[in-house]
Amino acid sequence: MTDGVVERSRPRDRILETARDMFHKHGIKGVGVDAITEAAGTNKMTLYRHFESKDELIVECLRANAAKAGAMWEAFEVEFPGDKLAQLHAWVRKAAAMLNADGRGCDMANAAAELTEPDHPARLVIKELKEAQRHRLVTLCRDAGIGQAELLADTLSLLFEGARVSVQTVGTEGPSTQFVRMAEGLIASFRAR
Amino acid sequence: MTDGVVERSRPRDRILETARDMFHKHGIKGVGVDAITEAAGTNKMTLYRHFESKDELIVECLRANAAKAGAMWEAFEVEFPGDKLAQLHAWVRKAAAMLNADGRGCDMANAAAELTEPDHPARLVIKELKEAQRHRLVTLCRDAGIGQAELLADTLSLLFEGARVSVQTVGTEGPSTQFVRMAEGLIASFRAR
DNA sequence: TTGCATAGTTACAGACCGGTAACACCCTAG
DNA sequence: CTAGGGTGTTACCGGTCTGTAACTATGCAA
Numbered sequence A, B: 001m002t003d004g005v006v007e008r009s010r011p012r013d014r015i016l017e018t019a020r021d022m023f024h025k026h027g028i029k030g031v032g033v034d035a036i037t038e039a040a041g042t043n044k045m046t047l048y049r050h051f052e053s054k055d056e057l058i059v060e061c062l063r064a065n066a067a068k069a070g071a072m073w074e075a076f077e078v079e080f081p082g083d084k085l086a087q088l089h090a091w092v093r094k095a096a097a098m099l100n101a102d103g104r105g106c107d108m109a110n111a112a113a114e115l116t117e118p119d120h121p122a123r124l125v126i127k128e129l130k131e132a133q134r135h136r137l138v139t140l141c142r143d144a145g146i147g148q149a150e151l152l153a154d155t156l157s158l159l160f161e162g163a164r165v166s167v168q169t170v171g172t173e174g175p176s177t178q179f180v181r182m183a184e185g186l187i188a189s190f191r192a193r
Numbered sequence C: 001t002t003g004c005a006t007a008g009t010t011a012c013a014g015a016c017c018g019g020t021a022a023c024a025c026c027c028t029a030g
Numbered sequence D: 001c002t003a004g005g006g007t008g009t010t011a012c013c014g015g016t017c018t019g020t021a022a023c024t025a026t027g028c029a030a
Helices: A011-026 A033-039 A044-050 A054-079 A084-101 A107-114 A121-143 A149-170 A175-192 B011-026 B033-039 B044-050 B054-079 B084-101 B107-114 B121-143 B149-170 B175-192
Strands: none
Touching (some): A033 A044, A033 A054, A084 A121, A084 A149, A084 A175, A121 A149, A149 B107, A149 B149, A149 B175, B011 B107, B033 B044, B054 B084, B054 B107, B054 B121, B084 B175, B107 B121
């Protein structure tokens, strides 16, 4: 009946979680703070007691997304401790699963598309986050003993990014269906050198 | 001094051209019809005499983008008549040039990120356009005598799409710098089979 | 019980949004 | 010269947006 998020937690957490969900589904400019607070079972005043503006709320949501992404990487290490190659394949599977999860692309990329002001506070966060993810993937490839780790990581990264926007434009039946095949082929090809 | 677009042409054309430019730079929801008409040197009433709603204007802008993209493909055929492989390489160069043109990604993809309503009239146009471009690239690869043309075309397509969003998130110094290298490497690899 | 921080409520400000009505203007075709 | 279509101008409608003020209710801790 309730939204699940509303349950019993502190208002700040409910607002953050609800905002993340609504920004993801409807875009940032497509959601007003009134709608967020109502869905979070609270009100606008409370939101502005915890976040000094909508922009700050946006930034906080993006940071929360990054934290979730970080947890994902740690899960790879837990599942395949020390086996970097297995972790790389796990990343491919996880990425493919995300493609079929819902028709929305990457929250960071979508935010970058919407927030066009070059000095918007969110842009800095987005850039940091994307660079951190890139670094993680490069490190993983290198530690897996693959030559030209940067090139492989960047290629995989662009493929995944492209697949996410492809899902958003033409749906899950488009070029993104071949993502796993492409990624695995690339990894095999780089390892063979 | 003036915007260039304003010059002397029929109001409808000025509105369309100005809207395309502003949507591209500031996003769709980031631009109001008042701002468009003012920049186009006209007024809101005239806009609504030519377009029945902002949504229709959006759709018309996307179609205009598609027309420009179509002209690009024809230019390849004119420059390298019959030489499909040369046209494919020309596509790679053109794509790379677009990456460094400005920090904004693909208008279609950005529109898809913003217009989240599943039955928004623009979504249909976006899907058609993206599918048309995919078909063109597949045909080009096949006519260039490459085996697994679909897989190569889809891979190149995802790489390019990913590179465009990468430029938008981390800038031109990110993974997208390797785009040409990746694309050329893929083409060579597919041709060798 | 008293005191205080947190949260909810109502109302509002000021700006902007998409869209329309009514009317004045010009340019060109007949 | 005149009629009419395309255009410009002004004012407006109802709605929504972010953000704030002032006040009330709640729950917990000393």
